[in-house]
Amino acid sequence: MKKISCDICPNTNCLIKKNLISEWSDIVEKDKYQAIYKKDYSVFSAGNPILGLYFVQDGMVKEFILRPQSNIEIVRFANNGQVFGHAGYENNFYTFGADAKIDSIICFFENSVLEELYKINPKLLYDLMLYFSNQHSESTYRLMCISQMNLREKIASVLYYLYAGFGLNSENELPEYFNRDDIASLACTTSEQVSRQLSDFQKEQIIDKRARKIAILKPLALKSIISDYLVMLKPAVI
Amino acid sequence: MKKISCDICPNTNCLIKKNLISEWSDIVEKDKYQAIYKKDYSVFSAGNPILGLYFVQDGMVKEFILRPQSNIEIVRFANNGQVFGHAGYENNFYTFGADAKIDSIICFFENSVLEELYKINPKLLYDLMLYFSNQHSESTYRLMCISQMNLREKIASVLYYLYAGFGLNSENELPEYFNRDDIASLACTTSEQVSRQLSDFQKEQIIDKRARKIAILKPLALKSIISDYLVMLKPAVI
DNA sequence: CGCGTCCTTGAACCGCGTCAAGCCAGGTGG
DNA sequence: CCACCTGGCTTGACGCGGTTCAAGGACGCG
DSSP, X not given: OOOOOGGGOOOTTOHHHHTOOGGGHHHHHHHOEEEEEOTTOEEEOTTSBOOEEEEEEESEEEEEEEOTTSOEXXXXXXXXXXXXXXXXXXXXXOSSEEEESSSEEEEXXXXXXXHHHHHHOHHHHXXXXXXXXXXXXXXXXXXXXXXXXXXXXXXXXXXXHHHHHHOOXXXXXXXXTOOHHHHHHHHTXXXXXXXXXXXXXXXXXXXXXXXXXXXXXXXXXXXXXXHHHHTTSOTTTO | OOOXXXXXXXXXXXXXXXXXXXXXXXXXXXXXXXEEEXXXXXXXXXXXXXXXXXXXEESEEEEEEEOTTSOEEEEEEEETTOEEOOOSSSSOBOSSEEEESSSEEEEEEXXXXXXXXHHHOHHHHHHXXXXXXXXXXXXXXXXXXXXXXXXXXXXXXXXXXXXXXXXXOTTSXXXXXXOHHHHHHHXXXXXXXXXXXXXXXXXXXXXXXXXXXXXXXXXXXXXXXXXXXXXXXXXXXX
């Protein structure tokens, strides 16, 4: 893995890359921090001051909330090109943490730099506004799923979310770094229940458990399990 | 209730009012729609195209999701000065509805007008970005509450939310238009469970049930019930 | 080969949702 | 002014789904 400049970055979905204009190049390349985080290392923790915005150049990051006297509750995963580390108003502190799920390259811009970029190209600000607005609808949708679905539906929706968001390898398997606890956290349940439900899905030949890996055999079957809820999602996400 | 211009509007928290500059006045007064919605009337419904952004001038609006073959699930309430009706990317359709909870005056700006306003005063765009970013953290926090709290904690948190967000009258009572179903929806439970828990809280003299009204006698007791979770909220909200 | 970590399965418990019946307050009409 | 009616609220009983606890199994790494 090597540090790279935005010019040659392949993440066309990145909000910085997308709005890159010639007037920016000096600022962006001078003031962009780029660092490698090894698997399981912390990018920031709850309580840290919010100094700017992070972007995943390459890898995978997990944002999570640490419950007092309990285990973790995963909020979301972010991979190539995605923003993370935003949390409400400025001059504030993180209420959640972010770890590298696998070895990752992370870009970082300080708030002052971002404000400079907004001024030169307000399109970035507009895109950020849309992005946050979108994130808000997604977390509202997820809230409804978690509060209304039963176990089978919750786990089907998580599997479908991982399938749709991060894809399968050539063997039709989900990325192997997603373990049972990750699925349990996303579904707001326990790893025991995940095991049970995965066994059920295997009996129905919707998935195939291959040791710790999970092959998705019938994504459409997963989708049909949660079809009652999909009407509330915007077409792009389905 | 009378329609009024932004100049004399008392909602200093309104994002339009806050960013009002002289160059705007023509556009704002010409292109602002303002209408009165009687109690329980719909402002927009799921499936409608998203044409712009709504602001509560005076009154109370409830945003809600209609579950297929089930009762409603409240998302949030918005009162004076607050924005509502935002939902992800542009050129999209609402996945939820909004009704007037009481007689209300609502302001509306079309997307094209908003874009004009952004150009003249990018500060509005910046504030909107922060607002959505903030909304996103709040719905994430709420997600965590709903998924982790037990019944007692959920209902304590809803009562505290209503108390902190909308205040008490001179008799220490919550606004009477919040009924048991509203509380149940906010807490993602049933009205029966709300009744039971309210009776428990009354035995503990934390609240007083007065027919359909609810007096909050010890807000700090409610707060202490959910103290484990408050660490994750930003100071301003607590 | 041995150990640690992750995964699986079983069994017991219990919180909460559901169903059903009754209550109370407020509004309406005679 | 009272009787009735309606809609919201309350309470009890029951049963299911899911969490918890405990034990055992499988995989991967040193």
